[in-house]
Amino acid sequence: MFSVSFVRSLNAKACLRRVGNLQQQRWNSTEVPYTAIHKPVMLQQVLDHMAPRSGGIYCDLTFGDGGYTKALLDSCDCKVYAIDQDPTAYEKALQLADLDAYRGRLFPLLGRFGQVTKLVCDLNVPKFDGMVMDIGVSSGQLETASRGFSYKLDGPLDMRMFSRGQGMEPKKQEETALLARSISAYEVVNFYSREQLADIIYQYGGDRLSRKIATAIVTARQKEPFQTTSELAAVIQKACPQPRWQRGDDDMVRNSAARTFQAIRIYVNDEVI
Template sequence: MNPVSAILRDQHDAGHIPVMLPEVLEALAPRAGGRYLDGTFGGGGYARGILRSADCDLWGIDRDPDALARGAELAAAVNATDRARLHMLAGNFGDMQVLAAAHGPFDGIVLDIGVSSYQIDQAERGFSFRRDGPLDMRMSREGPHAADIVNRTDEAELANIIYHYGEERMSRRIARAIAIARAEAPIETTGQLAEIIRSVVRQDRSGIDPATRTFQALRIAVNDELGALTRALEQAPDMLAPGGALVVVTFHSLEDRIVKRAMTHLAGRDSRPSRYEPILDARGPSSPFRLGHTRPVTASPEESRINPRARSAKLRTLIRIPAASASIREPS
């Protein structure tokens, strides 16, 4: 049985398929006695794979109470009476330095950016329009939810959210339709919102539902996902042990651009603004980091066929050079 098929069989009962697990494990290369951090525990797929790969210790971070409960169940299964291998931490991965730095340095840190299959599949969480449910989308189940944004945000600002976070070209048309509809009655469910969007945006040749990009934008805004990702990329490099790897899996271009830019900068691979501009000082100190690969790793054709969520996934890796002890920070 090949690795992808084995993973699908192993994860079937848990209802969660970790995207690109073989590639993640190859990039992390878990070793006995190592320390690892899963900043987006979710369904626990990566954590389970890491703990099975080596006799190591792992810390998992998540802000979703349901994910923390799943982590507690896994910890009960893998922790021995004389040694705890899995440690769960409640919070946002964008605050990983506060939450987990004291347990490092880490030989590997992994981040899976986006919504988990558990959250998508639960209609009451309001992440998906496939099943009608309350317009919520909160990963932590705290604070303002998507209905607040949809019903209370100024039309122009709402259009900007949909455009910037969803990369939706029809953002103004969608915001106008939402403003007209909410003037009649509050928009409270995922089904209501999806139908409003579909009434003004036709499905394109890609076959993607017209509501997809708007739902993505709202989810990102509700959970400050790009802000959390940016903060995590600022903190994680300092938490790596020499030779340690930061592995990030993203699912859309906004996330991938942020990860690519941060890793390229840390590895000293920034491109020059123009080929005509001189390099003023090429004698500066070498970077303490290197890229694990120059191009993002994508899912295998088999995994993409079996697990549609993997089709858009991109994996990037940053490695702390073993001899280095200090990180490079972008000037403020």
Template sequence: MTAADGRGGAGETSRHVPVLLAEVVAALAPADGEVFVDGTFGAGGYTRALLDTAATRVVAIDRDPTAIAGGAEMAAQYAGRLTLVHDRFGRLDAVAAECGHETVDAVVLDIGVSSMQIDEADRGFSFRFDGPLDMRMAREGESAADLVAQLEETALANLIYTYGEERLSRHIAKAIVRERAVAPIVTTRRLADIVARVVRSKPGDIHPATRTFQALRIAVNDELGELEAALDAAERVLRPGGRLAVVTFHSLEDRIVKQFLADRSGKSPGGSRHAPASRPPEPTFTLVTRKAVAASEAESHANPRARSAKLRAAARTAAPARTRR
């Protein structure tokens, strides 16, 4: 999960364009002297806008060391107003504290894989290029090739179904297990070809391997767990009145954000007459966007990655942060 430059599925056309940029800046409303955390720095699209809109300071986090190295010139340009940190955004409150900020004025998160990562064949995120089946954002830990090689068939099918929402997950897992017995599956092209023989598609459909690649990427990087941790961290670090803006690109991510904000703003369903709800805890957020904000038709046309993007935003109340159950 890196990059505030607009992202989407593993096979989409690459463009380093910040998605919903105007809407994100409007939701965050930067003011002079405020401190922001950009938890997904990437190419720095949101960070640059926050620094240019007002005399702000930004702590920018990315788990990809390549993104942090690439931001050095921007950090020099803004002379002390931008701090780059190589870390996971699930630790954004701890990172902010380590940078001298016990509380901050706003947090922005742009969830998914960055166009920079997709464009690098050796990162293994995309079936558009033939490269090693890697997908590790932090360049450490188990790779997608490791999962494909080691998971037994049922576990692999469950992973593809749960994280990829792929209805043919059992057939894909069976094909993978059969093919890996012949020869190790270590490249993106070989995996994509195996999946394409199982998932039939018509002209205009997404690539047959899109959901399988998404599932492996999410599992390799624990993306949904990191998102949950980041939302909790944002709740802890935001001052009363502080703003949170989150851009997601598929339903699994958006569902987590939607449910978190519904719960924290007191919008979750209560009990029934058979099981009355107990007294709800005090809301820790108020909604800035009542519904998810989608990209305009013009932006979606200009930047295909914006088509699936959704922005949700909220403001912190003075209530104590909760402990996730």
């Protein structure tokens, strides 16, 4: 069994070299990214638990569409530092910070939550009175086909939260820095070994059919490299045609493609740190 984080660092550089020799399809998208609005499901519980107070300073480690941030700011006269590694989420936060109701109270930061100390070190924050974290993918990211997060929508194999989508240029220095060290789903799917893929699918997707799925991916890519989310989803679904649980409507339970996409996304974005 490989350690997934070990595999990640070992493979990132090699993949970036190899992908240069392979013609990756450019995705032509005129879509405006990030139109769906994420609905935070535990808003009341988060507020109850954090019990924000006027004068308090809070940190939303995963701003997304700002559901928790807005609720905190609306609840009292507090301040929120809002982090997200997605530049489109960060831009939303900047727009919000410009509204009269939030001016001088909302401080957007572009970066990874694991770097929170570094991100706030020059900002004179005495201490946080509370932090909230809502890890995962936002509805906007998932429903924007050109970001390549969804097995249900046809898009490029990208999945990087810190990318605006294929063909879109970074606008800020922080984005360039995050992108420079990154690999996309394309590299993982087309270059990782069967064992590495199986470990990622098992560890981050919890799929007991991980080896079967990895074998199907490796076999299919021998003909030609995967370019799109639809191609990948079709191969996974063919490898595991029957939903293992017939009841319920939770894709994460019924559908191997949902689990494999989640696994690759977590791996590509190093979401656990």
